[in-house]
Amino acid sequence: xxxxxxxxxxxxxxxxxxxxxxxxxxxxxxxxxxxxxxxxxxxxxxxxxxxxxxxxxxxxxxxxxxxxxxxxxxxxxxxxxxxxxxxxxxxxxxxxxxxxxxxxxxxxxxxxxxxxxxxxxxxxxxxxxxxxxxxxxxxxxxxxxxxxxxxxxxxxxxxxxxxxxxxxxxxxxxxxxxxxxxxxxxxxxxxxxxxxxxxxxxxxxxxxxxxxxxxxxxxxxxxxxxxxxxxxxxxxxxxxxxxxxxxxxxxxxxxxxxxxxxxxxxxxxxxxxxxxxxxxxxxxxxxxxxxxxxxxxxxxxxxxxxxxxxxxxxxxxxxxxxxxxxxxx
Numbered sequence: 267x268x269x270x271x272x273x274x275x276x277x278x279x280x281x282x283x284x285x286x287x288x289x290x291x292x293x294x295x296x297x298x299x300x301x302x303x304x305x306x307x308x309x310x311x312x313x314x315x316x317x318x319x320x321x322x323x324x325x326x327x328x329x330x331x332x333x334x335x336x337x338x339x340x341x342x343x344x345x346x347x348x349x350x351x352x353x354x355x356x357x358x359x360x361x362x363x364x365x366x367x368x369x370x371x372x373x374x375x376x377x378x379x380x381x382x383x384x385x386x387x388x389x390x391x392x393x394x395x396x397x398x399x400x401x402x403x404x405x406x407x408x409x410x411x412x413x414x415x416x417x418x419x420x421x422x423x424x425x426x427x428x429x430x431x432x433x434x435x436x437x438x439x440x441x442x443x444x445x446x447x448x449x450x451x452x453x454x455x456x457x458x459x460x461x462x463x464x465x466x467x468x469x470x471x472x473x474x475x476x477x478x479x480x481x482x483x484x485x486x487x488x489x490x491x492x493x494x495x496x497x498x499x500x501x502x503x504x505x506x507x508x509x510x511x512x513x514x515x516x517x518x519x520x521x522x523x524x525x526x527x528x529x530x531x532x533x534x535x536x537x538x539x540x541x542x543x544x545x546x547x548x549x550x551x552x553x554x555x556x557x558x559x560x561x562x563x564x565x566x567x568x569x570x571x572x573x574x575x576x577x578x579x580x581x582x583x584x585x586x587x588x589x590x591x592x593x594x595x
Contacts, residue, residue, distance in 0.1 A: 297345050298396040302327070305334050305496055312531040320392040321385035325523040326351055332509045335500035336419050345397060349406045352394045354514035359386050361517070376521055413513035420504055425464040425486065426493050427501045429453050430541060437544045444544070447483075450490070454482035464489075498538050506537070 301307050310316075311327035318324060326348070333340075333347040358374070359381045365374040390399070398405075407415075429449055437444040443452075456463055464486075494500065503509050507526050512519040 296396060296398050296402075299341070299345060299348060302330055302348065303341065303344065305331065305338070305499065308334060309531045309534055312529055312534060314530045314532070321389050322355060323393075324527055324529075325520065326393075328503075328507070328509060328523050328526060328529065331499065332503040332507075333416075335494075335496040335503055336416065336423070338494050338496045346406050346412060348397060349402050350409060350412055350514050352389070353400070353403045353406075354409070354519060355381075355389065356386065356400070357515070358517060358520055359383075373517055376524075377517065380520070380524055409513055409515045416510060420500075420510055423494075423497070423500060423504075424460065425453060425489050426497055427505060428458050428460070428464075429486065429490060430498065430501050430545065431505060432457065434541055434544050437547065441547075444547075446545075450483040450486045453486045498541050499534075501541070502534070502537055 302311070308327045308331045311318075311323060329351050330344060330347055333344055337343045358377055362374040362377045362381055365378070394400070406412075432449050432452055433444055433446070436449070442448070453464070507529075508522060509526075512522060
């Protein structure tokens, strides 16, 4: 039995042949994500009542919320995303400064108004150094590879997100067509006309000389039973905010995040609560999986807030239904 304390001695003067495995030396980098490691932490960073601890904290929290919702509990990806965001922030600042010298280019005009040398330095000193600083980018995935994995994961969640979108939109039109069962069949029949479908059974199943489409609806139902715990949040971050549309190396990446800088934690929790409400109203009594499906995001919000309904008359004299969220005692 080998000694666990036995060390491997490398002769660096020896010629390395192509059949030898590559030698990769990774240093011990700092990886302090305290306060940014969970979904609740990140949503809390968007609170309207708190003052950001450092510049661009809200934009960072929005991007990390996307990553945490797509890959819940994956600390390594979250850490890589924080490093990539920090590198992108410094990269676009440098490009904006270079672009300022050229009067013919207006590509970085919007970013020059948002990025300042003092705030960039404050961000680097107060946050970036906590998980390795610029040198940590050498041991992080490339922007292209990371964003490709992100889009691949979002594609895997397309069926779930489409089901949530169908229920959310159809509930406004009719209670009958907004049921979960109706939604399963609608997605199975590709109501959103996704090219190539969703990778589930797409054709009729032959059984005793008959054809039926139940196979596809059951496939959708099975998909909806095993969803990530943050699926409603990932639906909001991709379908409503579009944080994933541009990779961090693109100039529109930061502009998209700045566009949503007014997002608040209370507004985000209310949006998740509304979607859960629509999903639960459309389920049948026997559908136990949808209760878990729709009740996994931010459960603490419902315990602290109460939604009350009232009928009010608007300026035109018509009655309207108003919702009011208040903090419970």
